[in-house]
Amino acid sequence: MKRLLTLLLIGAANPALAQAQQDHAAHQAAPAATEADPHAGHVMPEAADPHAGHVMPAAPAADPHAGHMMPQADDPHAGHGAAPSGPAIPKSPPPAAATSGATHAADAVFGADTMAAARAALYKETGGMTVAKTIVDRLEAGFGQGHETYLWDxxxxxxxxxxKFWWKTEGEGAFGGPLESAEVQALWSHAIAPFFDVQAGVRYDIRPEPDRAHAVIGIQGLAPYKFEVDAAAFVSTKGDVTARIEAEYDQRLTQKLILQPRIEVELSAQDIPEYGIGAGLSAIEAGARLGYEFVPQFRPYVGVEWHSKIGDTADFARAAGEDVDAVRWLVGVRTWF
Incomplete structure (x- = not known):
């Protein structure tokens, strides 16, 4: 009886329990229902365009710089190597007023006598002064082939x-023997270029005898590359025409040590038997001197030089028993004051 009552209670409770479980499962499994849309099924009108009926401009906004010329950046090379673009400089003579005043305006302030003395002093100090100089170019002794000689130039x-008034003298001879040659020249020298003078005057030969005078015309100066050149033509009182060309060059090996190559050539237009000179190229001297310049005014040197008589001059020398070719060792000094 008790068992029957228990089964009835279980059966009555199962439908309610089953329904409760079904409701709980439905809440967990099914998503929450979306709230119903109040406008569902209604056709919504489109929102009105606030610009409807307005014509919008198609052009872009105006350029604030429109119509303005923008300056270009300065050229950093402007004016470099370019010809000026300004007006051409007039080439007409100066106006008359430019030369209408006093020749020396300072005369009105300091006095004509004072300014005349000042201008004379300025002229003298800037090139008008009188200058003088003496150059002992060669003062030497020569040794060779049993002969000891001396020479001055x-x-x-x-x-x-x-x-300028220009004077020259040169000569040579043998120690213990007679003077072989000597001459003196007196010349007027006129500058014809920054480094060249034309010279004219007279030359007088003391030796060899007979003594003789010559008219002189020549040129002397500093040629390109600093070659010192002295060239002259001579016309004797007997009508003999001769010429001499000398050239030398100072090559500085150091500030003090100087090598000087030198060459001298003599020519004649005709034979001069009394002087032992033949027509054409008559003699040549070539050599070199190595000097040490203790001060600019004093340069001792040693050197070597070759002498040769050529052509008819060599024939005259052979006939007189003289040497035609000779080499001499030199020792000497160059100075100036």
Missing amino acids: VQGWIGRDID
Whole structure:
């Protein structure tokens, strides 16, 4: 009886329990229902365009710089190597007023006598002064082939930049023997270029005998590459025409040590038997001197030089029993003051 009552209670409770479980499962499994849309099924009108009926401009906004010329950046090379673009400089003569005043305006302030003295002093100090110089170019002794010889070659001048009185003397001989040759020249020297003078004057030969005078015309100066050149033509009182060309060059090996190559050539237009000179190229000397310049005014040197008589001059020398070719060792000094 008790068992029957228990089964009835279980059966009555199962439907309610089953329904409760079904409701709980439905809430967990099914998503929450979406809230119903109040406008569902209604056709919504499109929102009105606030610009409807307005014509929008198609052009872009105006350029604030429209119509303005923008300056270009300065050229950093402007004016470099370019011809000026300004107006051409007039080439007409100066106006008359430019030369209408006093020749020396300072005369009105300081006085004509004072300014005349000042201008004379300025002219003298800037090129109008009188200058003088003496150059002992060669003062030497020569040794060779049993002969000991001596030689001098001295020249100088006094005057101004353009015009000078120029004098020259040279000669040679043997120690213990007679003077072989000697001459003196007196010349007017006129500048014809910054480094060249034309010279004219007279030359007088003391030796060899008979003594003889010559008219001289020549040129002397500093040629390109600093070659010192002295070239002259001579016309004797007997009508003999001769010429001499000398050239030398100072090559500085150091500031003090100087090598000087030198060459001298003599020519004649005709035979001069009394002087032992033949027509054409008559003699040549070539050598070199190595000097040490203790000060600019004093240069001792040693050197070597070759002498040769050529053509008819060599024939005259052979007939007189003289040497035609000779080599001499030299010792000497160059100085100036």
